Amino acid sequence: MRRETGTPRDGWEKTVEGQGLAFQRAVHPKGLPRPYWDESVHYVFGMDEVLALEEQVEELHSMCLRAVQHVVETGRYADFAIPEWAREDVARSWERRDGHLYGRFDLRYDGTGPAKLLEYNADTPTTLVEAAIVQWFWLQDTHPDGDQWNSLHERLIDRWRALDLPPGPTHFAWTSADESGEDATTLAYLQDTAMEAGLATTAIAMEDIGWHEEDRRFVDVDGRWIRSVFKLYPWEWMLGDAFGRSAVRHATWIEPLWKALLSNKALLAVLWELYPGHDNLLPAHLDGPRGMSSYIAKPLLGREGASMRIVTPSGTQETRGSYGAEGYVYQGFQALPSFDGQRPVLGAWVVGDESAGLGIRETTGYITDDTSSFVPHRIEQQ
Structure with a gap:
């Protein structure tokens, strides 16, 4: 693993915005010395590194599923701040194995040892458009004979086909409270992958979802019954909303309710209890x-x-x-490694239960936040 510099493509801003990164200006605080999408640098990996990381990611995902089973078996919902009224619903969602789509592990990795899990974004992960689409086209333009840890697009389509969804269109819901446009763009991309998989879809704001009390069902603005919903709206918000009690028992939600356990950082402590001293855990x-x-x-x-x-x-x-x-x-705490004064976090994607790709964000600080930049990567040809 190494960090290389390069010359950005002419007109790169217009290019990436045309590929779906229209929110790159809005999502990044003003006045920073570098843009959100920064292709003046990129990271290079060996194929052996990528294969090892893929294996570690899939092992971590399996460990996380075991942690969900443990929480359900032992009833440790209070550790995850799950409301008492929702705990049986979480258990039923897990016992049914309600279908899940994707997630993103945030990892500390310096190229010299096992990756360390920082957290698992398993409910509403973003940076998907950057990882799946924008950096892929960057690779084609700048290293046309190169390779990349990136099968996100194809795996998302395949995963939609594998999900057992009820009849009727799947609604894709975002919150209108998102002012940057990141959620809406991510949602539109995921809706495109679902349509490529052959699903009927329609978009809706979470705030426009209605509840028909007499029929005990959710409806959209046209009065259609909402049977399945992909949401970019966290479960902890849903459980705190007025319609939360209805949501856990009506409609098929993606991500499913049991993912509320994986998107909670209490997971980190449960993993350490179940797998003390594991090479990929802190x-x-x-x-x-x-x-x-x-x-x-x-x-x-x-x-x-x-x-x-x-x-x-x-x-x-x-x-x-x-x-x-x-x-x-x-x-x-292990400080993120420094490459030329920048500290990367690897965002390793899982689709279904399989490793699917990589996105990298970096910053000069120890914590990756909204000032961080997304940078592309490639796999070095042997």
Whole structure:
């Protein structure tokens, strides 16, 4: 693994925006010295590295599924801040093996040892358009004989075909509270993959989903029965909404309700309990740092690196935010590796239960947040 510099393509801004990255300006805070999509640099991997990482990712995913089974068997829902009224519904969703689509592992990796799991974005992961489409076309333009860890598009289509969905169109729902357009663009891309798979689809804002009390069903703005929904709307928000009790028992949701356990950072502590000392895990606990001299406190339901606290012998760093009411997990801290002063996080994608691709975000700090840039990658030809 190494970081290389290069010359951006002429007119790259128009190119990437035409490929779906129209939100690249809105999603990135103004005044930063580099753009959100930065193709002046890229990372290069050996095929042996990629094959090893793929294997580690699939093992991590299997471990996470085992963790869900453990939580359901032991009833540890309180550790995940699951409301009491929803716990049986989570169990039933898991026992039915309600179909799931995709997820993204965030990994620490420096090219010299096993990747370390930082967290699992298993409910509403984004950066998908960048990883699946934009960096693929960058590769074709700049390294036409090259390769990339990227089978996302094809695997998404195949996965849609494999899901057992009820009849009628699948609704694709985003929240109109997203002002950057990232969620809407991600949703439109996923809707395209579903249509390529042969599904009938229609788009809707979460705020426009109605509840028909007499018929006990969800309906869209045209009064059509909503039977299946892909949502870019977190389960923790849904469980806190007025319609949450109806949502867990009516309609087929993608991602399914059991994914609320995987998108919660309490998962990190459960994994460490089940697989203590595993090469791909960092120590993690729910009841405090337990004597760790270097650790990071992460809110169970935080986003974009907000409300975190890094504690090391040399001092403490904190990020702003309003998360943490549900509690924290305390994870052993290993600084992200530095490549030319930038610190990458590998976003390794899973579609269904299989490894499917890689996206990289990097920043100068220890926490990847909304100031981070997305950079492409390629696999070096042997």
